[in-house]
Amino acid sequence: MLVTIMKGQSDDKITICRADGTTAAAQFPxxxxxxxxxxxxxxxxxxxxxxxxxxxxxxGHDPEEIQDIAKAAGHASAKRATAPGAEILELIQAERIVEAAEAALWSGGTDVEGMRDLAEAGCRASYVPVPPLSLAGAQEIMARVCALRDDWASAGIGHQLEHRWALT
Structure with missing residues (x-):
């Protein structure tokens, strides 16, 4: 699947071309x-x-429907603090680690241990097991997120980031 993220003025745009040829698009602030x-x-x-x-x-899911899928499968929130359905386990794990990486980035991007601690706390609060997150894995995540920050900050409006998603 080819994912393209285009930098906009106030919103960024995603276009997706899946392996089967189907496409999707979304805009996000x-x-x-x-x-x-x-x-x-x-x-x-x-x-x-x-x-x-x-x-x-x-x-095959549309980016816009993922939040509704998560809610329907019991995504933990302050009002519904229960374990989510197995079908969204990795979705929630990923979201908690993404949030931790973004928090670490906002504070300079160098506190890898702090990122791991935030990820663990976020997963626990969402009633999902923490996926294996080694120090090397956390360092790789933060190195790539910091490189993305540096590239994205200097890129002009209309810049496109292309990524080939290979996991199935």
């Missing part, structure tokens, strides 16, 4: 120094989470 869904690409790839956000997209 900026919420930090890098596109949130690009951090998902990094986290899910490094950790081999084939059924996270991008795995669900590769399987």
């Amino acid at each position: 900026k919420k930090g120094p890098v596109p949130h869904d690009a951090v998902h690409l990094i986290v899910e790839e490094v950790l081999g989470l084939a059924h996270g956000f991008w795995g669900m997209i590769a399987a």
Whole structure:
């Protein structure tokens, strides 16, 4: 699956071309120094989470429907603090680690141990097991997220990041 993220003025755009030729597109507001869904690409790839956000997209889901799928499967929130369904386990794990990586990035991107601690706390609070996150894996995630930040910050409007998603 080919994922293209295009930098916009206030929103970024994603276009997806799946292995079977089907396509999808989405637009999302900026919420930090890098596109949130690009951090998902990094986290899910490094950790081999084939059924996270991008795995669900590769399987044919539209990006816009993922949040509703997560809610229907019992995504833990303050109002519904229960274990989520197995079908969204990796989705929730990925989201918690992405959030931890973004928090580490916002504070300079060098606190790998702090990122791991945040990821573990986030997974526990969401009632999902922490996926194996070695120090080397966390370092790779943060190195790639920091490189993305540096590239994205200097890129102009219209810049496109292309990534080939290979996990199935």
